[in-house]
Amino acid sequence: MKQTITLLNGSPRRRSTSGSIIDHLVESLSNDFDIRCHRAGDDTGELIDSIDGSHLLIVVSPLYWDSIPSDLLNTFKSISETDLEGKGMIAIINCGFPEAYQADTAIEICRNMAIKSGMEWKGGLTIGGGGSIDGRPLSTYGPERNAVRALDLMCESIIKGEGLTSEAEGLAALPFFPTTLYIIAANHHWRRLARKNGIKRGLRARPYDGEESRD
Ligand SMILES: Cc1cc2nc3c(=O)[nH]c(=O)nc-3n(C[C@H](O)[C@H](O)[C@H](O)COP(=O)(O)O)c2cc1C
Numbered sequence: 777m778k779q780t781i782t783l784l785n786g787s788p789r790r791r792s793t794s795g796s797i798i799d800h801l802v803e804s805l806s807n808d809f810d811i812r813c814h815r816a817g818d819d820t821g822e823l824i825d826s827i828d829g830s831h832l833l834i835v836v837s838p839l840y841w842d843s844i845p846s847d848l849l850n851t852f853k854s855i856s857e858t859d860l861e862g863k864g865m866i867a868i869i870n871c872g873f874p875e876a877y878q879a880d881t882a883i884e885i886c887r888n889m890a891i892k893s894g895m896e897w898k899g900g901l902t903i904g905g906g907g908s909i910d911g912r913p914l915s916t917y918g919p920e921r922n923a924v925r926a927l928d929l930m931c932e933s934i935i936k937g938e939g940l941t942s943e944a945e946g947l948a949a950l951p952f953f954p955t956t957l958y959i960i961a962a963n964h965h966w967r968r969l970a971r972k973n974g975i976k977r978g979l980r981a982r983p984y985d986g987e988e989s990r991d
Pocket of ligand 1: 789793840842843906
């Protein structure tokens with residue numbers, strides 16, 4: 777009989793980078809394992825039953841304010857009050873800034889939650905520049921190819937019953953683009969979004985500082 781893995785999506789967005797990562801994991805792992813997918817904010821009882829019947833929990837989440845989204849935080853509170861000794865846990869955090877290390881604190885939050893509930897911490901991956909994926913399927917030829925390779929190495933480790941390797945952690949954290957290019961593209965996207973919402977001037981306004989507009 778196949779072992780079971782529970783995948784927990786921490787993103788509140790329907791079309792999300794976390795969802796793209798989960799789709800890739802399902803594709804890579806479903807030959808060897810039964811996979812159960814859950815979302816933070818859905819029925820916590822069902823999720824805990826699912827973790828209880830699995831040998832591994834993989835949490836995939838965005839970084840929100842250097843932490844994790846509130847639905848996932850609430851879910852973590854419930855999981856950490858449950859004895860889940862004998863289960864393993866891995867976390868994958870993607871963030872908007874190009875530097876993957878921004879997600880290090882969130883990985884620590886996940887690790888602490890694993891330890892509190894008695895799970896064995898198997899490691900975490902941090903991925904920067906997540907906004908450039910935004911729900912599209914991951915590609916081995918796209919800018920995210922190193923992250924995809926890291927996910928594939930992670931799946932190989934899971935199939936062998938091992939924890940994450942430092943090679944996988946290092947590959948996941950490599951930037952998708954040079955940081956300066958990423959910032960130019962992100963600023964362009966931000967201005968386009970502002971124009972689309974009828975804002976032509978005042979993007980740098982700081983009304984609470986008494987400054988109406990600095991454009
Ligand atoms: C409320 C909110 C807070 C965020 N905080 C951060 C942050 O502190 N650092 C960061 O690098 N990105 C931050 N981001 C960007 C997300 O981490 C990024 O867009 C991510 O790719 C979204 O992943 P998802 O599509 O799986 O939800 C934030 C996004 C939102 C909506």
